[in-house]
Amino acid sequence: MTTTTEAVPTRAAAAEPKRAGRKSLKRFLPQYLAIAPFYILFLIFGLFPIAFSIYLSFTDWDGMGDMTFVGFAQYQYLLSDTRFWNAVGNTFIIWFLSTIPMLFLALVIAFLLHSNIRFKGFYRVAYFIPNVTSMVAMAIVFGSVFSDSFGLVNSALTALNLSEVQWLSSDWGIKITIAVMVIWRFTGYNAIIYLAGLQAIPTELYDAAKVDGAPTWRIFTSITVPMLRPVILFTVITSTVGGLSLFTEPQVLLGNDGGPNEAGMTIVLYQYNQAFTQFDFGYGSAIAWALFIIAAVFAIINWRLVRERDSMKIKPGPGGEAAK
Structure with missing residues (x-):
């Protein structure tokens, strides 16, 4: 009970x-x-x-017939595919040519916009407009500006008694043209991000530097850049992911073949060709996941850099106080 x-x-x-x-x-x-x-x-x-x-990515499928499971065969072929590694090399070269100048210009523009200048609101809008402009339309415009035959750039070089450059038919000309398009599009976007970070820096630091008679360049290198380091690393990560995902610029400017000698063939453009031109969806998926792994590796590297930097900021001393 x-x-x-x-x-x-x-x-x-x-x-x-x-x-x-x-x-x-x-x-x-x-x-x-x-x-x-x-x-x-x-x-x-x-x-x-x-x-x-x-x-x-583990199958062989053309989108219509039966799927055939092939295991890791797609990834094994990926490792020996010279066209894929050529696309990887092109992507990293374009990323290097565009990211470093772009972030440097964005930081300088943000620093100038943060200072006391007139019409700051107008300049902020003007620098951000390229990011919201149709990239397809701008790729067509850049194709005309950098045209080998009647482009404005070659016309300006001829007027200066300089030799013309085959911007859209040479390997480095194609890469530089695409890099310029990326710089034009994303410089203002990153400048706005840097501007937000600048506004979070205490103004007392700038006032003290000006009282000590520090020049503008000294203030920029000793106060602005160190204080913006987390923001800079964030823009490096986002720019890296965006650079690895480059597609619209080379596809509209050069077509699906990436131009002569596939000089403008990026990873995503090569993936698009394999999946939606050759209808090899299995191999296209393998390329996509290879791209994901590459982007993840870069993100982990940047994350470790931030973590190591943060761990070095404050270390407890022998008496329990933070070591300076």
């Missing part, structure tokens, strides 16, 4: 959380229904394609 009496309240107590959960579900059901469309769309158009692409 004692055992039965004790078991009844125990079952009742166990049922209480279930009742509370059902009441909570009914209470917040309208809120759950309100946010459900986002998660449904994300599941259909986000999570499912990602999972399906993983499976596709």
